[in-house]
Amino acid sequence: MKFNSTLIEGILLKRYKRFLADVRLAGGQEITAHCPNPGAMLDITTPGLCVWLTGYPPESPRKLKYTWELVKHNNVLIGVNTSHPNSIVEEALQKKRIPELASYTTWRREVKYGTNSRIDFVLEGPNLPRCYLEVKNVHLKRDDYAQFPDSVTLRGTKHLKELEAMKKQGARAIVLYIVQREDCDLFKPANTIDPLYATTAYNAMLQGVETLCYNCRVAPQEIVLNQPVKVEL
Numbered sequence: 001m002k003f004n005s006t007l008i009e010g011i012l013l014k015r016y017k018r019f020l021a022d023v024r025l026a027g028g029q030e031i032t033a034h035c036p037n038p039g040a041m042l043d044i045t046t047p048g049l050c051v052w053l054t055g056y057p058p059e060s061p062r063k064l065k066y067t068w069e070l071v072k073h074n075n076v077l078i079g080v081n082t083s084h085p086n087s088i089v090e091e092a093l094q095k096k097r098i099p100e101l102a103s104y105t106t107w108r109r110e111v112k113y114g115t116n117s118r119i120d121f122v123l124e125g126p127n128l129p130r131c132y133l134e135v136k137n138v139h140l141k142r143d144d145y146a147q148f149p150d151s152v153t154l155r156g157t158k159h160l161k162e163l164e165a166m167k168k169q170g171a172r173a174i175v176l177y178i179v180q181r182e183d184c185d186l187f188k189p190a191n192t193i194d195p196l197y198a199t200t201a202y203n204a205m206l207q208g209v210e211t212l213c214y215n216c217r218v219a220p221q222e223i224v225l226n227q228p229v230k231v232e233l
Helices: 084-094 154-168 195-206
Strands: 008-016 020-025 030-034 050-055 066-073 076-079 106-113 117-124 131-138 140-142 145-148 172-179 186-189 210-218 223-228
Touching: 020 050, 020 066, 076 210, 084 106, 084 117, 084 131, 084 172, 084 223, 117 154, 131 145, 131 154, 145 172, 154 172, 154 195, 172 195, 186 195, 195 210
Parallel strands: 030 066, 131 172, 145 186, 172 210
Antiparallel strands: 008 020, 008 050, 020 030, 050 066, 066 076, 106 117, 117 131, 140 145, 210 223
8 A cells, every 4th residue: 555645754742632643844843633543552652753644735625734644663663544454455455465365356345234334345256155354453562462452442342243243144254453563473452451352352253253464564655464463362
């Protein structure tokens, strides 16, 4: 997934009200950027961290002319925009870079299913069961593990139960964690942050819901799927 324009580098001053971040640009100008991440963003909102932004022209109808895209923490580039993982996954599907899903030939995005829910992808292919694929964004690393979620997520727990219901109906059901950083080889649910989610993820696995995880190569030019990460539930 290539960025549409050259990212603008700056220094994070503060993140607040969930969706706002103040940043000092290289020339000293201080601006307010949209923060496209509703989570706690643990460890990556410390003032002084280097960040990269998408900038929009003055004539853009957007109220905020900048969007926060990347942050550097412990010398590692991390993607913060939670809208990107679905695009990263779709690009990977097109290029057959996810072996577990390479046999599927068509897919639809944002399909209604379950109880007032939408699934990120429904995949189909000849002589294959319909596949319900839920994509989750991951940035948090604790010890040697990428972890999800970084705050309590009742919505995420609901998604797991919806996937479990699809599996019971004979479909294939998968939750795919996309780690927007390259320095993670292991993944587990963040049971100290949201024990209900972790327990639900384990129970869903026992009922046949598949769990996949991939990390990403992150650069100011693009974010691309990199390699599988071992899942430990």
